[in-house]
Every structure is written in C-alpha cells, then in structure tokens.
C-alpha cells in the first residue's frame with residue numbers, strides 16, 4: 212500500500228507545480244512592476260499566459276496520453292516545467308516572461324489531465340477516491356508554498372526571479388521521481404505489453420496474483436473507443452454539458468480573482484504595503500489547504516450535493532459581503548478586516564465544495580467509452596473560463612470597481628447554485644458502472660447517480 216501511495220504522491224507533484232506556478236504570480240506581479248513598466252493589459256497577459264498554455268495543453272492531452280503513455284508524458288511535462296521556469300526566471304524582457312509562462316502553462320494543462328488519470332490507473336479500487344483527491348490537495352499545497360515564497364522574498368532585490376526560479380525544485384523532483392515510477396498497467400495492457408503490465412501490477416499490489424485485475428483491464432478495453440459523433444449522441448450530450456458547465460461554474464464564480472490577485476485586492480481594501488497584503492494572502496493559502504483536507508474526508512460521508520450547494524451558498528454570501536464592504540466605503544480601519552474575513556470564508560466554502568468536487572465529478576460522470584474526450588472537454592472548459600475571468604478581472608476592476616466586480620461574481624454564484632440544484636447528481640456511494648447504466652437509460656442529469664433500486 213505504501214508503494215502505491217508513494218507513486219501517487221510523486222505523480223501529484225504535477226498538481227503541486229500546477230498550484231505553485233499559478234499562485235506565484237500574485238506576489239511576483241507586484242515586483243515585476245518595479246523592474247519593468249507594465250500596462251494593465253500586459254499584467255493581465257502575464258497572469259493569463261499560463262492559462263492559455265494550459266488550455267492548449269488540456270486539449271491535446273487525451274491523444275498524447277494514449278500515444279506516448281502516461282509515464283513518458285509526465286516526464287515530458289517535467290521537462291516543460293523546467294524549460295519554462297528557466298526562461299521566465301532569466302527573462303530580460305516582458306516577452307520572455309510571457310513565453311516562459313506559456314511553456315509552464317502547457318505543462319500545467321497536460322498535467323492537470325494526466326496526473327489524476329495516472330493516479331486513478333495505478334490505484335487499487337478501494338483507495339482510488341482518496342488517492343485522486345491527493346492531486347487537489349497537492350494543488351492547494353502548491354498554492355500555499357507559492358504564497359510563502361512570495362512572502363519570504365518580499366524584501367529581496369530582483370525577488371520575482373527567485374519566486375519563479377524556485378519552481379525548478381519540484382519540477383526536478385517530478386522528473387527524477389517519474390524516472391523511477393512504473394508505466395500505468397492499463398496503458399501497457401492496451402499496448403499489448405502484457406508481461407510488463409503483470410510485472411508492474413505485482414509491484415503495485417505487492418502480490419503475485421494479478422491475473423483477475425489484468426482480465427478486468429482487458430475487458431474494459433474491449434469497449435470500443437467512441438467516435439466523435441457518438442460523443443454528441445442524445446444520451447451523452449447532457450453529461451458532456453454538465454462537465455463543461457461544472458468547469459465553467461468552478462471558474463466564473465471568481466476563485467482565481469482571489470488566488471491570483473489576492474495581494475492586489477488586499478491593497479485595494481487598505482493594507483498599506485506589499486508585504487502585509489502578501490502575509491494576508493498566506494492565510495488564504497493555509498485555510499485553502501485545511502478546508503481541502505476536510506473535503507477529502509467528508510466527500511464520501513456527507514455527499515457531493517450537500518457540500519456543493521452549501522459551498523456555493525457560502526461563496527455567494529461572502530462575495531456579497533465583499534462587494535457591499537467596498538461599495539459602502541466603510542471606515543478605512545475596518546474595510547481591510549471585513550475584506551479579509553469575506554475572502555477567507557469564500558475560500559473555505561470553495562475548497563470544501565467546487566475545488567475538490569469538479570475534479571472528482573469529471574472523473575465519475577463520463578461513460579468509459581467517451582471518458583478520454585469528454586474529460587478533455589470538461590478540463591478545457593475549466594481552463595478556458597479561468598482564462599476569461601483572470602484576463603478580464605483588472606479591466607473589470609477599472610470599469611466597475613471592486614464593489615461592482617464582486618457583485619457580478621456573487622450573481623454568477625447565485626445562478627450556479629440554481630443550475631447545480633437542478634442538474635448536479637449525487638454520485639456518492641454509487642459505482643461508475645451504475646452511473647453509466649443510468650446515463651444509457653436516459654435518466655435526467657440529477658438522477659444519474661441513483662442506486663439501481665431507485666431507477667427501476
């Protein structure tokens with residue numbers, strides 16, 4: 212068991228890099244501006260170049276993971292991380308920063324698809340949920356590390372280079388780690404490399420008796436790969452829509468305006484210097500990790516829907532509070548604290564709901580035969596909307612002020628609540644095969660997680 216946990220933890224380093232490289236920009240931006248003159252548009256582009264790369268990366272992921280194998284692709288990802296980090300760290304112009312961040316983004320996009328897939332494929336059934344969620348936990352730990360590094364380099368000359376550069380350490384760890392890890396047994400069977408697959412499974416399961424699992428993999432591979440047309444068939448279309456909507460909802464409710472721009476928001480709320488607003492941001496990173504740990508343990512106990520709906524409610528109320536605090540121009544001594552409390556409660560509510568649930572649900576709701584493409588579409592939707600929101604946030608701030616901007620995200624939260632209330636299924640405790648059966652039987656989205664007896 213420890214071996215497979217170790218294997219998953221090494222693969223989850225890709226999640227850590229995802230969190231680190233998306234989070235580091237919030238602090239680095241404040242310091243890049245000191246060295247290089249930046250317009251609002253250019254600042255938005257620096258933040259969103261990673262997301263552009265991630266969008267392309269996620270689109271290509273399905274076919275790349277099948278063609279090259281999960282392990283080899285993870286090695287390529289770590290190489291991309293190292294290459295992009297070097298360019299961004301040594302950049303002498305803003306364009307070099309953009310190119311470096313674009314490569315890092317490619318790696319993040321491919322990694323956000325491949326790491327959970329690899330972990331799911333090496334995990335034994337009884338540990339799969341926990342081990343896949345390890346990836347979201349790694350994302351939040353990566354974000355926290357980036358905030359801590361932002362904070363510790365606050366007074367260092369040329370600190371943004373160090374902030375970017377430190378990302379090379381987990382990237383090297385990932386590449387060395389992946390060299391030591393086995394290829395996914397599922398991919399090996401698919402490639403008809405049966406001896407290697409058996410050897411790997413024996414290593415992972417610590418037993419010689421792996422013939423049943425090999426037979427299961429062979430059976431599941433008999434399901435034909437769906438053609439593009441079948442993916443849009445009447446029964447599959449609704450789940451595809453649900454996946455794409457969950458990706459959209461995770462982003463348009465504003466999470467990354469806080470994750471990427473928290474120090475900027477805190478400065479707007481009245482925290483005077485860069486270092487105290489970065490310190491408040493570290494607090495955000497801590498509660499994000501803690502609430503994600505809570506989610507990992509509670510998702511199977513309390514169920515997806517209660518967490519999703521209560522999380523969205525809390526997020527909406529927090530955003531409303533944040534908006535009203537900015538609108539009402541409360542005395543400058545209270546505003547920073549109100550802004551901070553609303554931001555903290557928002558993050559907690561996101562982490563125990565949408566944060567973990569998006570990645571979990573997109574791995575649960577798609578029938579096996581369309582999973583690769585459908586999951587790719589949902590992951591792409593998440594990165595696309597992340598790009599839209601993050602690249603317009605500063606412009607929105609200029610246009611309608613922080614009060615107006617957070618009011619818009621609060622309204623989007625309310626609309627998302629209504630959508631999830633009517634459409635999100637409860638998938639706790641039901642097998643993936645049953646979900647697939649319900650979809651084929653044409654059940655409405657909200658009921659695709661029903662147990663067999665409920666659907667009869």
Ligand code: BGC
Pocket residue numbers: 233347350351354461466467470499565566567569593597
């Ligand atoms: C989201 C990221 C977000 C992170 C925050 C992830 O699930 O996809 O966009 O930055 O959670 O913890």
